Amino acid sequence: MRRLPLLLAATASVALLLSGCSGTSGAGSTTTATATSTADALSGDLAVSAAASLQGAFDKAAAEFEKAHPDVHVTANYDGSSTLATQIIGGAKVDVFASADQANMAKVTDPGLASDPTVFARNTLVIVTPKDNPGNVKSLSDLSNPNLKVVLCAPAVPCGSAAQTLLSNQGVKVTPVSQEQNVTAVLTKVETGEADAGLVYVTDAATTDKVKTIVPEGADKVVNSYPIVVLKGAPNPAAAKAFASFITGPDGQKILASFGFQKP
Structure with missing residues (x-):
């Protein structure tokens, strides 16, 4: 009979040990659940307005971002940067x-709609002609030939501003048959033979096998820097910050490099 208290004490000790182990396991499960919850916290629609020249790279980036965050749906609007800026200033939900x-x-940024943009890529211009180069274009100076149908981006568009700078630096005067609102439109007119030549970004020329590419003298001195920013009135600020970080981070930079963009 004297052994019974000892047996009960031993049983209680084992119970306490098991309770302690169970408590530790529970804490570990809670920590894991919290981490998973945090990782999957992003959700909802994400509206991205991006320059037309970014379409290929950003489509791939958006797909990778959605894989990492299945509850986020990215909607991208591609156009000339000046057009996109006007839309944002006008109240577009971006x-x-x-x-x-x-x-x-x-x-x-100047009106306070966003602040502290980050440069994430750079780009330069090339001359493109139809594959058979009917105008026999060999250099930038050839674009001054009045018999050639040359298309450029409009001056307000980044590719147009860069084209004007490049032409001015090289002392070349060009009278374009049209000035397009984005670089994609310039490339399309050259691809279809509506134009004999045009100036587009290196990255755009690389998306098609329907054009011949010529690197003009001085192109390396006219470099466009691409900045990205989260809007202060962003409907989905958490996802917006995560997407911007993705673009500027190693995964986003790898995607951009694969499309020919230079490092910031």
């Missing part, structure tokens, strides 16, 4: 703005 130059980004 989370992230990625411009092809800093001048059009300033149109958004």
Whole structure:
């Protein structure tokens, strides 16, 4: 009979040990659940306005971002940076703005609609002609030939501003048959033979096998810097910050490099 208290005490000790182990396991499970919850916390629609030249790279980036955050749906609007800036100033509901130059980004940041943009890529211009090069274009100076149909981006668009700077630096005067609102439109007119030549970004020329590419003298001196920013009135600020960080981070930079963009 004297052994019974000892047996009961031993049983109680084992119970306490098991309770302690169970408590530790529970805490570990709670920590894991919290981490998972945090990782999957992003959700909802994400509106991204990006320069037309970013379409290929940003489509791939958006797909990768959605894989990492299945509850987020990215909707991208691609156009000339000046057009996008005007839309944002006019009240368009946008989370992230990625411009092809800093001048059009300033149109958004100067009124206080966003602040502290980050440059995430750089780009330069090339001459493109139809594959058979009917105008026999060999250099930038050839674009001054009045018999050639040359298309450029409009001066307000980053690719147009860069084209004007390049032409001015090289002392070349060009009278374009049309001035387009984005670089994609310039490339399309050359691809289809509506134009004999045009100036587009290196990255755009690399998206097609329907054009011949010529690197003009002085192109390396006219470099467009691409900034990205989260809008202060972003409908989905958490996802917007995460997407901007993705673009400027190693995964986003790898995608941009694969499309020919230079490092910031």
